[in-house]
Amino acid sequence: MSATEFDAAMLDELTRRAVASPRLRQHHNIHTSYTDPCQRLLNAIEPGSYLRPYKHSVTPRSKLLVALRGQFAVVLFDDGGNIERVIPFGAGDGVSMGASVEVSGDCWNSVLSLAHGSVLLEVKAGPYNPDEPNEFPSWAPADGTPEAQEYARMLGNAARKHVSAGQADDGRTPH
Secondary structure (H helix, E strand, O other), rough: OOOOOOOOOHHHHHHHHOOOOOOEEEEEOOOOOOOOEEEEEEHHHHHOOOOOOOOOOOOOEEEEEEEEEEEEEEEEEOOOOOOOEEEEEEEOOOOOOEEEEEEOOOEEEEEEEEEEEEEEEEEEOOOOOOOOEEEEOOOOEEEEEEHHHHHHHHHHHHHHHHHHOOOOOOOOOEE
């Protein structure tokens, strides 16, 4: 029998690596192979990191996001790129929102970090095929571009606005 522990020191190291990364995030696969029937990973995401909106409608797979530390928001979009909903979630002292979100594979979505040191657990069905094309919308700029930085700022501002206003629904902000 074996067990793997993911302690505070490990999460601290993952966060340190995210801060040092140009993309402001760092993942750690828990699954041992892309062929595993359950894909599990830890993802340290810093505020300002841009996770381009995407969906998995070709091979629909829901994903479960569980906040282990910090605060996040899942942003859901319609097909035109308008924000349909902002769902804040988080973990830790003083967090008054849910701790997890499950996102269906057929909707455009992005995940934002709203606090330094945020780490989430992501769980989704496998196997994972890295050669399968990703579904990115034309209205969301590609990662690493100047447009992506501005778009990420806009998404962060929209998410913080909804969280501070206590609105988790009906955030119809145009892209």
